[in-house]
Amino acid sequence: MQFTVHLFTGLLLGLIIFYFVRKRHLVVICAFGSVLPDLGDKTFWVLSSSGWISAGMINLHSFQFLLLSVSIAAAGWIIFRTHAFAVLSAGIALHHLLDRMWLQPRVWFETPVWPPSISLPADYPLRVLRSEFGSPRGLLLIIAAAVILLLLYGSSIRRAIRSARRYF
Numbered sequence: 424m425q426f427t428v429h430l431f432t433g434l435l436l437g438l439i440i441f442y443f444v445r446k447r448h449l450v451v452i453c454a455f456g457s458v459l460p461d462l463g464d465k466t467f468w469v470l471s472s473s474g475w476i477s478a479g480m481i482n483l484h485s486f487q488f489l490l491l492s493v494s495i496a497a498a499g500w501i502i503f504r505t506h507a508f509a510v511l512s513a514g515i516a517l518h519h520l521l522d523r524m525w526l527q528p529r530v531w532f533e534t535p536v537w538p539p540s541i542s543l544p545a546d547y548p549l550r551v552l553r554s555e556f557g558s559p560r561g562l563l564l565i566i567a568a569a570v571i572l573l574l575l576y577g578s579s580i581r582r583a584i585r586s587a588r589r590y591f
């Protein structure tokens with residue numbers, strides 16, 4: 424699933440949570456959770472293909488990582504009484520759901536041996552950027568995500584700009 428789809432669906436889930444909890448920052452945390460597996464794994468792939476780290480050191484698309492995030496969410500609630508970790512975990516679970524990870528049990532349940540040997544083309548980061556943001560759907564979803572964030576944080580941004588003007 425495309426990064427932009429994960430971002431947009433994470434924002435939508437965050438808005439649903441916002442409707443009940445009324446804390447704006449949870450929308451951003453949920454969106455971050457929904458892109459975290461791709462952000463982490465694709466970054467690791469790029470680093471491993473360039474020889475910085477060995478491939479398969481981490482797999483944020485694994486069931487173990489999902490369980491770890493749920494455990495951290497439970498501990499965060501018990502210790503700090505915060506929704507933040509639960510919302511982050513919900514975003515991660517949404518990512519796993521949209522990637523339909525249960526259809527790839529080898530990837531979902533085997534860690535940290537995946538990817539065992541992944542060979543990426545030299546221009547992999549550029550290809551990812553082109554495929555994610557070069558399509559009309561990707562651009563549309565980025566614009567929609569920006570509109571949602573502007574609607575949520577517009578007043579805060581205006582306030583920050585107003586207070587910054589005082590110093591110039």
Ligand SMILES: [Zn+2]
Pocket residue numbers: 424460461484518522
């Ligand atoms: Zn993914």
